[in-house]
Amino acid sequence: MKLIDVVQFAAASLGGSRARTLLMILAMSIGVASVLILTALGEGARLYVVNQFSSLGTNLVLVFPGRTETAGFGPGMLLGQIPRELSLDDAEALLKSRAVKRIAPLTLGSSQISRDALNREVIVLGSTSDLLEVRHMSLALGQFLPAGQTGESVCVLGAKIRRELFGNESAVGAWVRLGDRRFRVIGVMAGQGESMGFNTDEIVIVPVAAAHMLFNTTGLFRILIEAKSRDAIEQAKKDAETILFARHNNERDVTVVTQDAVLATFDRILRALTLAVGGIAAISLSVAGILIMNVMLIAVSQRVQEIGLLKALGAPAAQIRKLFFTEAILLSSVGSAVGLIIGEAGVLVIAKIYPSLPVATPWWAVLAAIGISLVTGVSFSVWPARRAARLDPVTALASR
Amino acid sequence: MIRLDKVSRSFTVGDQQVTALRDIDLNIAAGDYVSIMGPSGSGKSTLLNLIGLLDRPSSGIYKLDGGNVTDLDDAQQAKVRSEKIGFVFQSFHLVPRLTAAMNIELPLILAGIPVTERKVRVEALLENYGLTDRADHRPDQLSGGQRQRVAIARATSMHPAVLLADEPTGNLDQATGREVISLLEQLTEQHVTLILVTHDPALGGRAKRQLHMVDGQIVSQTAS
Incomplete structure (x- = not known):
């Protein structure tokens, strides 16, 4: 044959029982589509986080004051104290490493900002001119902070702050009051929106020394280090640890993490999530496989006479098996094709509804979905096909 | 052509051993027209199934066309059935979802004959059996006589040497039955061996050679 x-x-024999065939294709395609849509959502979430991280800057190393103990219980935790704060000089010292390209010290506080009668609470970020480069921010108007560690009373406004305080008036060159000091506006940030829970549209950036005076502190909230290249990240991290170790009287009281490490953790967690969700969807595929087996068994018992006839007309057992296998393969391949279309359509709809989520079905999910549906379709038809092939032709022909 | 040597066939029903055929010795020459008659349960259908290789003897030797076919495996048996044997059943056994033409084509498809040759042969068979205008009808749109003609066309599509007919007129009225029998008899003139199982003495009497069976044994043979 x-x-x-x-x-x-x-x-033709699938076409002979149309309702049954359509239902089986539907079950198979829902399984395939759900694998595609769920993994696309998982991948979308992962890509979203990855993008958010890279929008923070490239080749970043972060220095935090204090050391996170992963095991044991330090007395400092009880008091909630930090042994030694990070100073501006610590930040400057990091530039000695040859792996470091630039640094940006960060200090953070919140204050009232006011212009004439308008005022609101605002987060004040103290930093240096390099922040713009390190943190991949962009300026809409004017200029960024002046170079060097000045205590000049100048500030750069976030896009939303400018809108609220100045409306349609020109902001650059005007004066605003932050706490008890007056600052001249020298620039306005471009609207960037939220990134990693930190809305750059609603902050005011001032020189780090000015922030220290404003909040009467000397410590740094964080130091951002940009390594020279991707390969230099590890070296920059090691150098930062050694330099700060020496400067802090040989005490390891800072935490240095690479952006990559943080990213890799998120990446792992979200990928595991995607796999888990995809796995659950794959279960629905194997349920579809069992459905195929069930319907194939019914088909065998309904077509006993026909099987007997085929044997009488000269079809060997192997051929009967092949016919039933082919039916299963046809069912699962049509099912997965329909499922692919439904799945991709679903992904498109999700992309329309949530444009910020980069949903896309990963290629491995497509292969896995089609693979699983074919394998379940075929493996669950082994038993019915064998049963058909083993029928005794005499009794099969005599049955009603 | 067909040679049975001390062939027996017994079944186990429950805990009982039922013997359907008892030491049958039978020779049928090529082109013979043989009828097998007897009451129901006499083993005539079992004998027909054995000759058609749908069943295996419990003991004894069966030679078809000079070759021993007693112990062939499933695939070899299927090949012999495909090439040498045609079946005509009482209840026609047409595939309900296939048209008349496709039912006739079925053995040719199973044998792997190329599509162009298949079309030619099916056309000729439809013509021979007066079914050309019924080619695209499904079995439920055909009369009983037409159905059996389709079944005969199907049985002869592979030009078998042996045609086995089990009560071919059992589901037909007298006139249609006679028509079907004369079609089968025409085939014997083309040197096809026809074996006909029936319990109707009038029908069986038309055969050149008549076997009477009782309790799994051939009790008498008459030739006319």
Whole structure:
């Protein structure tokens, strides 16, 4: 029997019971589509986080004051104290490392900002001119902080702050009051929106020395280090640890993490999530496989006479098996094709509803979904096909 | 052509051993027209199934066309059935979802004959059996006589040497039955060996050679 005839015969017998065939294709395609949509959502979430991280800057190393103990219980935790704060000089010292390209010290506080009668609470970020580069921010108007560690009373406004305080008036060159000091506005940030829970549209950036005076502190909230290249990240991290170790009287009281390490953790967690969700969807695929088995068994018992006839007309057992297998393969491949279309359509709809989520079905999910549906379709038809092939022709022909 | 040597066939029903055929010795020459008659349960259908290789003897030897076919495996048996044997059943056994033409084509498809040759042969068979205008009808749109003609066309599509017919007129009225029998008899003139199982003495009497069976044994043979 020629392959094309096998396929035609199998297709004809599927066409013979249309409702049953359609239901099976539906079950298979829902399984495939759910694998595609759920993994696309998981991948979308992962890509979203990855993008958010890279929008923070590239080749970043972060220095935090204090050391996170992962094991044991330090007395400092009880008091909530930090042994030694990070100073501006610590930040400057990091530039000695050859792996470091630039640094940006960060200090953080909140204050009242006011202009004439308008005022609101605002987060004040103290930093240096390099922040713009390190943190991949962009300026809409005017200029960024002046170079060097000046205590000049100048500030750069976030886009939303400018809108609220100045409306349609020109902000650059005007004066605003932050706490008890007056600052001249020298620039306005471009609207960037939220990134990693930190809205750059609602902050005011001032020189780090000015922030220290404003909040009467000397410590730094964080130091951002940009390594020279991707390969230099580890070296920059090591150098930062050694330099700060020496400067802090040989005490390891700072935490240095690479952005990559943080990113990799998120990446792992979200990928595991995607796999878990995809796995759950794959279960629905194997349920579809069991459905196929069930329906194939019914088909065998309904077509006992026909099987007997095929045997009498000269079809060996192997051929009967092949016919039923082909039916299962046809069902699962049509099912996965329909599922692919439904799944991709679903992904498109999600992309329309949540444009910020970069949903896309990963190629491995497509392969896995089609693979699983074919394998379940075929493996669950082994038993029905064998049962059909083993029928005794005499009793099969005599049955009603 | 067909040679049975001390062939027996017994079944186990429950805990009982039921013997359907008892030491049958039978020779049928090529082109013979043989009828097998007897009451129901006499083993005539079992004998027909054995000759058609749908069943295996419990003991004894069966030679078909000079070759021993007693112990062939499933695939070899299927090949012999495909090439040498045609079946005509009482209840026609047409595939309900296939048209008349496709039912006739079925053995040719199973044998792997190329599509162009298949079309030619099916056309000729439809013509021979007066079914050309019924080619695209499904079995439920055909009369009983037409159905059996389709079944005969199907049985002869592979040009078998042996045609086995089990009560071919059992589901037909007298006139249609006679028509079907004369079609089968025409085939014997083309040197096809026809074996006909029936319990109707009038029908069986038309055969050149008549076997009477009782309790799994051939009790008498008459030739006319």
